[in-house]
Amino acid sequence: MxxxxxxxxxxxxxxxxxxxxxxxKINNHYQLHINKATSPVTVDGRMDESAWQEAESATDFHMITPMDTSRARLRTEVRMTYDDRNLYIIAVNFRGEPDPNVVESLRRDFNFGNNDNFLLFMDPFDDQTNGFSFGANAEGAEWDGLMYDGGSVNLSWDNKWVSKVRNYEDRWVFEAAIPFKSLRYDQEITTWGINFSRYDLTFQEKSGWAPVPRQFPSASLAYTGNLVWDAPPPSAGSNISVIPHLLGGLNKDFQPSDSPSYRREAGVNAKIGLNSSLNLDLTINPDFSQVEVDEQIIDTERFELFFxxxxxxxxxxxxxxxxxxxxxxxxxxxxxxxxxxxxxxxxxxxxxxxxxxxxxxxxxxxxxxxxxxxxxxxxxxxxxxxxxxxxxxxxxxxxxxxxxxxxxxxxxxxxxxxxxxxxxxxxxxxxxxxxxxxxxxxxxxxxxxxxxxxxxxxxxxxxxxxxxxxxxxxxxxxxxxxxxxxxxxxxxxxxxxxYPEVGYLFFPANGRVLSHGPTISTSTYFDESLLNTDYENKITYSVNFRNGGTLSSWITHRFVELLDPFDPTSISGYNLEAGSRHTWNNLGLEFASKPQSLYTYLFSVQRGGFFAGGDRLYLRSELGFRFQPYINISAYTSYNRLDLPQPWNRSEFWLVGNRLDITFTKNIYFTTFVQYNDQLDNININSRFQWRFQPASDLFVVYTDNYIPGSFSVKSRSLMLKLTYWWNL
Structure with a gap:
């Protein structure tokens, strides 16, 4: 068939x-009215302008986690206004006790679960599917992203806006100006979907202005309230941005040794707003050398990995x-x-x-x-x-x-x-x-x-x-x-x-455990004649602690009939035959510590069978320490041991990586990322300095080295300098 x-x-x-x-819409009765500012607004983290005093406030937030049936314990107050150029927001985040902020660093687009933060989720078309997110952590690191699929945020998106966070003894204040040129909206729509999210790691409390059930992210656009405009939103006007870049650098390949090749290039991107909701992006000779390298993994899979x-x-x-x-x-x-x-x-x-x-x-x-x-x-x-x-x-x-x-x-x-x-x-x-x-x-x-x-x-x-x-x-x-x-x-x-799946979560009324429960899943493959070629049956039990830590254990049973020859080590050159059949079981356990600690860790272990009746041991650990908010040090290690029959015998693969993040300010970053991959026989060093000298305008200096482990002989080396400037016409 x-x-x-x-x-x-x-x-x-x-x-x-x-x-x-x-x-x-479920939270349609949650409404925040936005009126045009009656005085100029300066983005300084202070609420002393008359425009803020006259603005309507959103408060009385609802707790999302650990429970979603009560008001938030921590008080948050949000106001919004606008003028002809910008949309303004200010959020006053009151502390429950005089504990210091918990943040990873000043790096842009931080990890939500590892930082005290305030976020805005905005749906200008009120379609509950797509939108924008802006915000900051408690030390001022900015967050901006495009929203899609009703509640996901793509933080790789970057645009032009400004913000300021100011800390006081009993509160921290986030204030921002978002240009209408940076948004996509329809001027005829005067009610936007909106919600505000607050996360505090000391109290382990996530809250939202419009209530969101705890099984969904606070970003869920299905549960937004309404931002009601006093008049149609202002036109973005002539919305054309030109983003030229200059690139200079050199590359040298040492195997075989070649003369250095020099790069002297220029290119340009342009963003043209055809109207307030439709954008045209153009590029000539783009260069992406400033993009961070992918995090490597040990590859023992039969098919291509996704990055x-x-x-x-x-x-x-x-x-x-x-x-x-x-x-x-x-x-x-x-x-x-x-x-x-x-x-x-x-x-x-x-x-x-x-x-x-x-x-x-x-x-x-x-x-x-x-x-x-x-x-x-x-x-x-x-x-x-x-x-x-x-x-x-x-x-x-x-x-x-x-x-x-x-x-x-x-x-x-x-x-x-x-x-x-x-x-x-x-x-x-x-x-x-x-x-x-x-x-x-x-x-x-x-x-x-x-x-x-x-x-x-x-x-x-x-x-x-x-x-x-x-x-x-x-x-x-x-x-x-x-x-x-x-x-x-x-x-x-x-x-x-x-691949069906069934899971259930229990929520204890008190104690150290927030939720726990089993998940049963199966993934079964058939060929086009409906003959079974693969399956994996899996039972998982997960525990989520109130302090933010997690524990997960699982057992799997797997069967594979190879459709093509396959090398289980990926590097030996010896293949298992197509049509050979393999069955094995696996046990696994993983624990991750609470994220609010200055020292964090994760440990994972898997043990069981493998192809050709072999045995596999997999260990993974992650360690992190931060001198907040300026320095974040992390290291991860994974170890794969494959015990197989001849001709493979025992294979051991180490993957070791560490990362140093220094955020001198929220606009000056230095990152060094080192990876040792035993399977690829390579050591990679990638260092990147970034200075955001104006909103969305950057200077990058990127240094990359690849070495042979052991002898530390250089394989290749490159040094790049790139300058980009965002110019609004």
Whole structure:
């Protein structure tokens, strides 16, 4: 039986569409009225202007955790106002006792759970799906991100705004000015979704102005209140930003030893606001050398690993393109563009057409690299989303990759591995009920390629119910054996996968434990003839402590029938045969300490079987210490020991990394990241200095070294200096 037109369990979605009928927003009666400022506002962390005295306040916050049935113990007071250029917010965060602030550092876009913080979640279209988040920790480190999927925040997004945090004996005050040019909104919409979140680690209390059930993040847009404008929001006016960059540096490869190559380059990005909700991004000769290196792992998996996008150009409205499908079936993955060949130029149009329609279009052109037989390529993506109820959406995506020039002509002597074209088209239904109790996704994909035909469909489906105690999910995937997504992330082909999960949480009324409970899950793979090729059954028991610590234990039973030859060590060169069958069990335990301590730690251990009747021991530890708020030191170590029969015998892999973060101020950072990977036989050092001399304008100095362990012989070395400047026209 082949799934050429996979529609299994589609009826679930047809039934659940009824649930998504339009309903009044849950916290619709929570309203904060915003009026135009009657006096100038200076962002200084003081509430002494008359505009603040006259502004309406939001207070009486509700506790989210540890319990969601009472008012917050800590008092928070928020006011908002605006003028012709900026949206202003001030938040007074009162302390419960004179304890010092708990923060990691002054680094931008901090970890939510490791810092005392205040955050704003804003939904200008009140569609309860997309928006913006701004805020700061208690020492002034800024947080800004794009919101998507109704409650997730992409902190890699960066924009132009200013803030100030001032500390007093009994409180700390956050004040910010957010330019209307930095937002996307419709002037005809005068009621925005909004909520405010406060997190205090000393009291272990998370609270929100509009109440949010504890099973959801405080960022959940389904539970926002309303920001009610006294008049239509001001126009952003001429909204054109030009962001040029200059780059200089040198690279030297020592194996074999080459003469240093020098880089002297320039490029420019431009952001053009076509209206207050639709943006056009353009780039010529972009460079992303300032982006931090990926954190390495020991790879014993059969399929490609996923690393998230960090490059700024691809991030605004990224969810329109990148969130189509699920974590293992993505028709578009922007990291396929520009990592093996330089980008020459590109453009992307994205944003809201109105409250119900969102659109995204992108076109990128990469350079030919003759030395590596990589042709010039053109990448095009088009995405469209239509809201069909309060929080559910229908989507369409089209992805095209075209190889150009003589290297792409495989039929006439070219050697490009990706000759011709590859295209994907897909439709998607995202389910999200007004209460967020039900969520789901249904996606159908079809690929077209110059080299493949046949079983070229892909399909995903999932339904999730979560009410605080119960979490129940049904999910399934199908990828045809000939389905290809060269500009996407689809690490495996020719399978049907079913992976249901059921979990329950108990909430004791008192004691050290906040919640605990079991989760039972299974992941089963079939080939296209419905023969079982893989499964993993797993039982997990998790404990969440009131002080923020966590403990988790699990047991798994796994079966794999190899579809292709596979080296279980990834480096030996000896493969297990295709068709061989392997079964084993695993036990695991992990504990993470409370995050408010200056010294934090995590320890994890797994022990059990492995391929070929072997044995695997996996140990992982993470240690952290902070001299807050300026210095944060962390180190992690993982150890993999594989005991296998001949010819592999015993293999031991160490991965050791440490990171030093020094935040001299909230605008000057120095980071050094060192990684030793035994499996890759490499030591990597990446040091980055960043000076944000104006909002969204930076000077970067980046130094990178790669060494051979033991002899410490240098493999390669580079030093880069990059200057970017954000210029509003």
């Amino acid at each position: 082949a799934f050429q037109k996979p529609v299994l369990f589609t009826f679930l979605y047809l039934a659940l569409v009824v649930i998504t009928a339009r309903a009044q 998230p996008e960090k490059r700024q150009f691809f991030l605004e409205n990224e969810d329109l393109f990148a969130n189509f499908g699920n974590e293992n079936i993505r028709p578009f993955f922007s990291r396929r563009i520009g990592l093996d060949a330089p980008i020459l130029f590109g453009g992307r149009l994205s944003g809201q057409i109105n409250r119900d329609w969102r659109v995204g279009a992108m076109n990128m052109q990469t350079e030919r690299v003759s030395e590596q037989n990589i042709p010039s390529r053109n990448f095009s993506v088009f995405a469209l989303k239509r809201r069909v109820s309060d929080r559910s959406n229908l989507g369409l995506i089209f992805v095209n990759k075209e190889s150009l020039g003589s290297l792409a002509d495989n039929g006439n002597g070219g050697t490009a591995a990706d000759a011709g074209y590859n295209r994907n088209i897909g439709v998607e239904y995202d389910l999200a009920t007004s209460s967020d109790l039900w969520n789901g996704n249904f996606t159908l994909l079809k690929s077209f390629s110059s080299e493949t035909s046949g079983r070229t469909f892909g399909h995903t489906a999932s339904v999730l119910y979560s009410d605080g105690n119960w979490k129940v999910q049904w999910a399934q995937d199908y990828v045809g054996s000939d389905f290809t997504a060269e500009t996407g992330y689809v690490p495996r082909n020719g399978y049907i996968r079913l």
